[in-house]
Amino acid sequence: KQEVTQIPAALSVPEGENLVLNCSFTDSAIYNLQWFRQDPGKGLTSLLLIQSSQREQTSGRLNASLDKSSGRSTLYIAASQPGDSATYLCAVRDDYKLSFGAGTTVTVRA
Amino acid sequence: KAGVTQTPRYLIKTRGQQVTLSCSPISGHRSVSWYQQTPGQGLQFLFEYFSETQRNKGNFPGRFSGRQFSNSRSEMNVSTLELGDSALYLCASSLGGPTDTQYFGPGTRLTVL
Numbered sequence: 001k002q003e004v005t006q007i008p009a010a011l012s013v014p015e016g017e018n019l020v021l022n023c024s025f026t027d028s029a030i031y032n033l034q035w036f037r038q039d040p041g042k043g044l045t046s047l048l049l050i051q052s053s054q055r056e057q058t059s060g061r062l063n064a065s066l067d068k069s070s071g072r073s074t075l076y077i078a079a080s081q082p083g084d085s086a087t088y089l090c091a092v093r094d095d096y097k098l099s100f101g102a103g104t105t106v107t108v109r110a
Numbered sequence: 111k112a113g114v115t116q117t118p119r120y121l122i123k124t125r126g127q128q129v130t131l132s133c134s135p136i137s138g139h140r141s142v143s144w145y146q147q148t149p150g151q152g153l154q155f156l157f158e159y160f161s162e163t164q165r166n167k168g169n170f171p172g173r174f175s176g177r178q179f180s181n182s183r184s185e186m187n188v189s190t191l192e193l194g195d196s197a198l199y200l201c202a203s204s205l206g207g208p209t210d211t212q213y214f215g216p217g218t219r220l221t222v223l
Contacts, residue, residue: 044214096166100153
C-alpha cells in the first residue's frame, strides 16, 4: 500500500523567503507525481505534474523535482508572497488513483 | 474551457438519510474520480470511472456507490448516512490515461447531523 508523507506539516516564513516543501512515498512504481494547492474550504488547484520519467518541472516561481528511486519529491517556491499562503499537497498516481500526503500548511507573513 | 463542476456545493442531512452528489467533468474528459477529505483521514480515494466503467475502487463500505453516464457526468450516492460521513467530497476529471493531469472541482461539503 502506497504511503505518502509530507514534511513539515506546517511552515511560517517572512515574505520574500524561499519555500522548500518535501514529499516522500514508499512505492516507486508510480506513473507521476502531482503537486496541488488548497485554500481553506476549497478544491484542489494543480500546480505541477512530473511524469515518472522526468526529474524536474518548472512553472514561474515554482520548481518541483522528483527522485523516483529514492521516493522523494521537493517543491521549491521562490520569493514567497502572502498570496502563497495555503496548504500544499503532493499526490502520486498509481493504479488509476491518487494517493495523497497530509499536506504542508504554509503561512507567508507580510 | 469550463472547469470541473460539482453540485450541490453544500448539503445538510440527518443520520440514516441518503444523498446523491453530482460531478460534471471538463469537456472531453472521460475519467471521473471521487475523493473524500476529512480532517482526520485526509484525502482518500473512493472510486474512478472511465467510459461508464468502474476501473478502481477504494476501501469504503458498500454504502458508497457511484456511476457514470454516457456524457461522462458522474454521480456518487451514500446511503444510510452516518455522522462520520461528514466531509468534503471532491471529484476530479482527466482524459483517462494513467499519466494525465487530474483536475479537481470545488467540492461538495456534506454535513450529517
